[in-house]
Amino acid sequence: MSGILYYLVAFVGALVALAVWRQRRRASILPPGPPADPLIGHLLRMPSTDSALVFHEWSKTYGPVMHLKVLGRSMIILDSYQAAVELLENRGVIYSDRPKFTLYELLGWNPSLVFLQYGKQFNIHRQMHQSYLSRHKAEDFKPMQTQEARTLVQNLLDSTPDKYEKSISRFATGIITQIVAGHRITSNDDPYLHMSKMVYEAMSKTGPPGNSPLDFFPLLQHFPPWFPGAGHVSVVRTSKSTVRRLHEFPLRMVKEQRKAGESMPSFISDQLEQMEEGADDDDLKGAAATMFGAGEVTTWSTLSIFVLAMVLHPECQAQVQKEIDSVVGGARLPEFGDREDLPLVEGVLQETLRWNPGAPLGIPHRTIKDDIYRGMLIPKGALVFSNIRGMSLDENMYSNPTSFDPERYLPKPAGKGEPKFSNVSFGFGRRICTGQYVANNSLWIAIASILATCKITNAVDENGKIIVPESTLTDGIVSHPKDVRCVISPRSPSAKPLIMETVG
Numbered sequence: 192m193s194g195i196l197y198y199l200v201a202f203v204g205a206l207v208a209l210a211v212w213r214q215r216r217r218a219s220i221l222p223p224g225p226p227a228d229p230l231i232g233h234l235l236r237m238p239s240t241d242s243a244l245v246f247h248e249w250s251k252t253y254g255p256v257m258h259l260k261v262l263g264r265s266m267i268i269l270d271s272y273q274a275a276v277e278l279l280e281n282r283g284v285i286y287s288d289r290p291k292f293t294l295y296e297l298l299g300w301n302p303s304l305v306f307l308q309y310g311k312q313f314n315i316h317r318q319m320h321q322s323y324l325s326r327h328k329a330e331d332f333k334p335m336q337t338q339e340a341r342t343l344v345q346n347l348l349d350s351t352p353d354k355y356e357k358s359i360s361r362f363a364t365g366i367i368t369q370i371v372a373g374h375r376i377t378s379n380d381d382p383y384l385h386m387s388k389m390v391y392e393a394m395s396k397t398g399p400p401g402n403s404p405l406d407f408f409p410l411l412q413h414f415p416p417w418f419p420g421a422g423h424v425s426v427v428r429t430s431k432s433t434v435r436r437l438h439e440f441p442l443r444m445v446k447e448q449r450k451a452g453e454s455m456p457s458f459i460s461d462q463l464e465q466m467e468e469g470a471d472d473d474d475l476k477g478a479a480a481t482m483f484g485a486g487e488v489t490t491w492s493t494l495s496i497f498v499l500a501m502v503l504h505p506e507c508q509a510q511v512q513k514e515i516d517s518v519v520g521g522a523r524l525p526e527f528g529d530r531e532d533l534p535l536v537e538g539v540l541q542e543t544l545r546w547n548p549g550a551p552l553g554i555p556h557r558t559i560k561d562d563i564y565r566g567m568l569i570p571k572g573a574l575v576f577s578n579i580r581g582m583s584l585d586e587n588m589y590s591n592p593t594s595f596d597p598e599r600y601l602p603k604p605a606g607k608g609e610p611k612f613s614n615v616s617f618g619f620g621r622r623i624c625t626g627q628y629v630a631n632n633s634l635w636i637a638i639a640s641i642l643a644t645c646k647i648t649n650a651v652d653e654n655g656k657i658i659v660p661e662s663t664l665t666d667g668i669v670s671h672p673k674d675v676r677c678v679i680s681p682r683s684p685s686a687k688p689l690i691m692e693t694v695g
């Protein structure tokens with residue numbers, strides 16, 4: 192008996208030793224990262240603000256692929272374009288899942304392509320989005336985007352500085368509502384504008400995606416908001432109805448218009464055509480709300496970043512306007528057909544995306560199995576963040592990266608031949624932004640139209656002192672400039688009549 196016990200104890204001991212050895216070996220080949228505390232890992236070291244910038248600073252010590260562990264969950268931060276392409280694109284089979292986003296699910300973003308885990312439903316939603324927003328299909332939206340860009344300029348020139356942000360948001364919302372629901376916004380009282388404001392307010396309270404205490408401890412949803420770590424419960428309570436409305440309202444409107452024979456071409460209408468009578472429409476509601484939620488705030492924030500860049504860089508503004516004048520002259524406004532001939536406008540777009548990326552940490556992917564990259568273990572289930580902000584500051588790719596320099600993209604010797612940032616700003620691999628072509632075109636035509644007709648200058652305070660806005664951005668799934676105080680006025684006496692002619 193004692194012999195059997197002896198062998199049993201020895202066997203269990205060997206198993207424990209093997210498990211410890213395996214764990215130590217695994218830990219020893221994880222990517223480097225800052226020192227961690229026992230049990231809680233990097234919890235206390237996690238930045239509460241500007242996470243992307245802090246991670247980038249850490250990467251200078253630990254390298255472009257870092258490992259962090261928070262409460263048992265592995266996080267991999269990719270700080271270089273090369274690592275992001277090699278993993279998220281070239282090994283897409285392993286790296287295309289998403290973690291569970293408890294906070295967003297509780298808010299009612301379900302089903303949503305952005306948060307869906309890799310699998311059958313993801314494929315269905317991805318196909319729904321891609322088929323309507325492909326590079327080819329995006330061509331169809333160009334006349335509408337041009338029209339909205341002209342209206343944007345008119346609204347900017349007609350409004351007081353405190354309303355600029357509203358006009359830009361109206362532009363972004365106006366494009367997405369036409370794509371999603373065939374609805375053209377013609378007044379500032381439009382219900383979609385109200386919804387977009389509410390959605391933005393809700394999303395700006397959530398912090399970077401997948402990082403709230405609720406995501407780590409879903410049980411916290413059952414605790415009152417005052418309980419430590421359960422603060423987001425109150426965001427869920429106040430914002431759930433907004434998200435629900437965004438799911439219900441567009442489909443209801445399109446269905447009513449179709450009944451009345453008044454519906455315009457749109458994503459929802461297109462999908463309804465393909466659906467069988469009485470089929471479940473939850474997927475359609477989710478896909479439409481996601482296009483709206485993912486497409487509006489990002490475009491609005493990026494254009495606000497452009498305005499901020501122009502206030503801070505008047506010399507660059509003047510130089511690009513010279514280019515536009517030389518191609519377009521003063522008798523018409525820039526069209527998409529001019530794009531090839533306006534490399535500096537392209538440079539301003541690329542530099543706006545790079546100088547302060549609107550989605551600085553992207554949206555985390557998740558690995559579906561262990562992987563080895565350059566001798567390092569990327570564990571199964573790890574959250575993989577592309578540090579888009581970090582990549583924008585990579586000195587191996589961009590010289591003097593904190594400066595705003597649209598010429599850097601011009602081919603050598605006129606420029607520096609640096610790579611376009613649109614390859615980075617929309618994410619990577621099988622989860623790359625499905626709205627990238629639409630977004631790229633919206634931004635280009637808005638930037639070209641504004642620069643052709645408007646002068647963006649510093650505002651002055653009540654004492655006549657010039658206001659220089661700080662280039663600080665909010666934290667959250669999307670970053671937005673905190674201060675874009677400026678004055679937007681017509682560049683020339685002919686600017687306003689020219690816009691009036693095109694807007695009609």
Ligand code: HEM
Nearest residue numbers: 304305485486489493550553617618619622624625626630
């Ligand atoms: C300046 C504008 C935009 C920026 C900077 C941006 C950026 C991003 C980024 C970084 C991601 C994450 C990609 C990844 O996981 O690797 C993403 C995903 C996504 N974007 Fe955009 N986006 C923009 C505009 C749009 C627009 C206009 C739409 C729709 C009309 C859209 C729809 C989506 C969707 C549905 C996803 C999730 C894709 C998936 O998980 O499979 N985005 N975007």
